[in-house]
Amino acid sequence: xxxxxxxxxxxxxxxxxxxxxxxxxxxxxxxxxxxxxxxxxxxxxxxxxxxxxxxxxxxxxxxxxxxxxxxxxxxxxxxxxxxxxxxxxxxxxxxxxxxxxxxxxxxxxxxxxxxxxxxxxxxxxxxxxxxxxxxxxxxxxxxxxxxxxxxxxxxxxxxxxxxxxxxxxxxxxxxxxxxxxxxxxxxxxxxxxxxxxxxxxxxxxxxxxxxxxxxxxxxxxxxxxxxxxxxxxxxxxxxxxxxxxxxxxxxxxxxxxxxxxxxxxxxxxxxxxxxxxxxxxxxxxxxxxxxxxxxxxxxxxxxxxxxxxxxxxxxxxxxxxxxxxxxxxxxxxxxxxxxxxxxxxxxxxxxxxxxxxxxxxxxxxxxxxxxxxxxxxxxxxxxxxxxxxxxxxxxxxxxxxxxxxxxxxxxxxxxxxxxxxxxxxxxxxxxxxxxxxxxxxxxxxxxxxxxxxxxxxxxxxxxxxxxxxxxxxxxxxxxxxxxxxxxxxxxxxxxxxxxxxxxxxxxxxxxxxxxxxxxxxxxxxxxxxxxxxxxxxxxxxxxxxxxxxxxxxxxxxxxxxxxxxxxxxxxxxxxxxxxxxxxxxxxxxxxxxxxxxxxxxxxxxxxxxxxxxxxxxxxxxxxxxxxxxxxxxxxxxxxxxxxxxxxxxxxxxxxxxxxxxxxxxxxxxxxxxxxxxxxxxxxxxxxxxx
Amino acid sequence: xxxxxxxxxxxxxxxxxxxxxxxxxxxxxxxxxxxxxxxxxxxxxxxxxxxxxxxxxxxxxxxxxxxxxxxxxxxxxxxxxxxxxxxxxxxxxxxxxxxxxxxxxxxxxxxxxxxxxxxxxxxxxxxxxxxxxxxxxxxxxxxxxxxxxxxxxxxxxxxxxxxxxxxxxxxxxxxxxxxxxxxxxxxxxxxxxxxxx
Numbered sequence: 001x002x003x004x005x006x007x008x009x010x011x012x013x014x015x016x017x018x019x020x021x022x023x024x025x026x027x028x029x030x031x032x033x034x035x036x037x038x039x040x041x042x043x044x045x046x047x048x049x050x051x052x053x054x055x056x057x058x059x060x061x062x063x064x065x066x067x068x069x070x071x072x073x074x075x076x077x078x079x080x081x082x083x084x085x086x087x088x089x090x091x092x093x094x095x096x097x098x099x100x101x102x103x104x105x106x107x108x109x110x111x112x113x114x115x116x117x118x119x120x121x122x123x124x125x126x127x128x129x130x131x132x133x134x135x136x137x138x139x140x141x142x143x144x145x146x147x148x149x150x151x152x153x154x155x156x157x158x159x160x161x162x163x164x165x166x167x168x169x170x171x172x173x174x175x176x177x178x179x180x181x182x183x184x185x186x187x188x189x190x191x192x193x194x195x196x197x198x199x200x201x202x203x204x205x206x207x208x209x210x211x212x213x214x215x216x217x218x219x220x221x222x223x224x225x226x227x228x229x230x231x232x233x234x235x236x237x238x239x240x241x242x243x244x245x246x247x248x249x250x251x252x253x254x255x256x257x258x259x260x261x262x263x264x265x266x267x268x269x270x271x272x273x274x275x276x277x278x279x280x281x282x283x284x285x286x287x288x289x290x291x292x293x294x295x296x297x298x299x300x301x302x303x304x305x306x307x308x309x310x311x312x313x314x315x316x317x318x319x320x321x322x323x324x325x326x327x328x329x330x331x332x333x334x335x336x337x338x339x340x341x342x343x344x345x346x347x348x349x350x351x352x353x354x355x356x357x358x359x360x361x362x363x364x365x366x367x368x369x370x371x372x373x374x375x376x377x378x379x380x381x382x383x384x385x386x387x388x389x390x391x392x393x394x395x396x397x398x399x400x401x402x403x404x405x406x407x408x409x410x411x412x413x414x415x416x417x418x419x420x421x422x423x424x425x426x427x428x429x430x431x432x433x434x435x436x437x438x439x440x441x442x443x444x445x446x447x448x449x450x451x452x453x454x455x456x457x458x459x460x461x462x463x464x465x466x467x468x469x470x471x472x473x474x475x476x477x478x479x480x481x482x483x484x485x486x487x488x489x490x491x492x493x494x495x496x497x498x499x500x501x502x503x504x505x506x507x508x509x510x511x512x513x514x515x516x517x518x519x520x521x522x523x524x525x526x527x528x529x530x531x532x533x534x535x536x537x538x539x540x541x542x543x544x545x546x547x548x549x550x551x552x553x554x555x556x557x558x559x560x561x562x563x564x565x566x567x568x569x570x571x572x573x574x575x576x577x578x579x580x581x582x583x584x585x586x587x588x589x590x591x592x593x594x595x596x597x598x599x600x601x602x603x604x605x606x607x608x609x610x611x612x613x614x615x616x617x618x619x620x621x622x623x624x625x626x627x628x629x630x631x632x633x634x635x636x637x638x639x640x641x642x643x644x645x646x647x648x649x650x651x652x653x654x655x656x657x658x659x660x661x662x663x664x665x666x667x668x669x670x671x672x673x674x675x676x677x678x679x680x681x682x683x684x685x686x687x688x689x690x
Numbered sequence: 691x692x693x694x695x696x697x698x699x700x701x702x703x704x705x706x707x708x709x710x711x712x713x714x715x716x717x718x719x720x721x722x723x724x725x726x727x728x729x730x731x732x733x734x735x736x737x738x739x740x741x742x743x744x745x746x747x748x749x750x751x752x753x754x755x756x757x758x759x760x761x762x763x764x765x766x767x768x769x770x771x772x773x774x775x776x777x778x779x780x781x782x783x784x785x786x787x788x789x790x791x792x793x794x795x796x797x798x799x800x801x802x803x804x805x806x807x808x809x810x811x812x813x814x815x816x817x818x819x820x821x822x823x824x825x826x827x828x829x830x831x832x833x834x835x836x837x838x839x840x841x842x843x844x845x846x847x848x849x850x851x852x853x854x855x856x857x858x859x860x861x862x863x864x865x866x867x868x869x870x871x872x873x874x875x876x877x878x879x880x881x882x883x884x885x886x887x
Binding site: 038088090091092094096366393423426427429430432433434437440441444445446447448449451452454455456 | 731734735736737738746747748816817818819834836857858859861862863864865866867868869
């Protein structure tokens, strides 16, 4: 097989020998297992157990949420004692939701059986893999079922099994291949069954001769179409894109995933986990972890249950007391230092380095960049690290993005070669997370805008609907009113005493007036007496008729006749009520006009009602004036006089309070008395008519 | 003489042709609405908080397009002002403190025991992020809340708090590496001491 090359790369000290001497040991079952719900890329799993539940080994304790997620299983039998925030293996050092299981030491398996993957539907198999909680064990933890269930738009031509394990110190995959080579091949068969690639390559660095030998032996026995490709040792040949380039010579385009060019890469550890899950029915509950570093007496690899705290691993490797200066999770190039050893092992934990101070001293203070260009020579992604550094430092994130910052795999090769010991990767991580946060913010803003606009549209629609309803109501009310009017009109002829009375009164008044006029004319001997006489006669006739009509009506309505004979008393409460009505209508109208959503039809109807009310008030007032006239009082004049008297009283009062002269005050007081007396008289006169 | 006439004719014909093309382009490629308002609106944080004095982000975007100051948006902060300045090609100015100060991102939280179910906050929320019904307890959909503050004021029992968004493993950001400007030896000295301590 031809091996291609990739740009850049470095050759750091390997430090792998320390941990490969001993065979993989099994760690005793820890007392308590802490299982973070987020052990993979994508959304955190959702716990399906509650505190106090007894769980068996392999029992599902959390279900995946969404497409990119993985389920979790109890690594041993025991009791769920808590579901709470605990320290998790994350660069932030923050706490996150974890399921805590206290082991009972029985290690009792739940019922499980192998699956005949060739005999079931492909979708069923993918579902099974998802239920088994398999996620990429190389480092990123991408859910495997998603990678194995590509859409029909992705045709996989090449399957690459990543066994490069290029990062110094880590030997977990190496030992796995040495001891479980045939299991890995079985797992690869499952992947081949699902993806049906035209050829399968297994890339392994030439610094693992034992693993290569073991794989070759297994290959000789197994019936599998697989090419073992030994690649030269160079960091980071185990990077997904770098390994693809090494084995196929094809570069994955920027912003694309390998599947877009027909390639899928799986880690050897994942393949072995798949084999255990499908051919044995065992979900992913354990993995090999390398424990190394100068601070441990017996470095080596351990089969570790997920959720085992780092402290258990360190003591199993005989940590030298006081020697540990730094505890690094992952390799020395891409790993992160952690503060506490209570952090648990998760699906992606491949290595723990307990380093002494001489092994991993504090990074020297960063010097200014001298633009030597060594980082560019080392970059396996062919980026311009120093340019990205300047952009990140100057917070010009947009420019950094345009210089393909997101193609950076954070391998640390640039920082490794930097003569100024600038923590370049930290700058890139910082810039990346700033850009991601900004993009998230932008998405949130767009979402908020959408919701805001949707709400505005809804409010508008509701306002229109409300207006329409109101219009319909107003129309209905108008119709009902018209009907009422019609009814009252048709019944007026029959039973309206008031109308008859008014008619009779009017006839009487007219007659009186005409008689007075006639008398005047007769006295003065004026012309046209005949016509006046005729008018008087006619009016007399009309008055008599009106009286008769009233009489006849009163005859039927016995009570009506009594009220008829009563002295004409002013309609006192009527006037006040009417006045009130008018002012109420006016306020209503004003309110309606001032309202935000002016409803024309309502205002119209209000106006009409105001008109009506004021008309009624005016009519009543006129009637009163007429009535007062019959008593020989000019009501209008009386009202004006009263108002003037009131003004006079207040004027005199004010003058009294202003004047200093006593005699003047005396006279003014006398005036006030007379004015007040006049006012009271007028008031008493007016009283019966108000 | 005839050459002048020909020149005039040619120019007239050309003017007519170009006029027709321009007229067609004006109709065919007519841009509806004001694109600058959209661009400004895209930069604003869409909290719809009204701190700028406008009833929402879009009205403020329209205001900016009409010449209003660009520094009235406290939720957007200096970042938004800088972006607006770049877009509009004007000088960046500091945030106008009259309209508020830049603050950490917050979300509303209803103390549910104290809520009387008056629905006043629901009506105030510009993005419909509060759930509830009359006389029933209300709650905030945290993912939808823009932290605009508008629900706090109408609450008759003051049971709404504005809480800063907690950092978790999902929204955690890598910190900025320490800046080093130790160009000469004397610059470097305090930094080394700091490291040693």
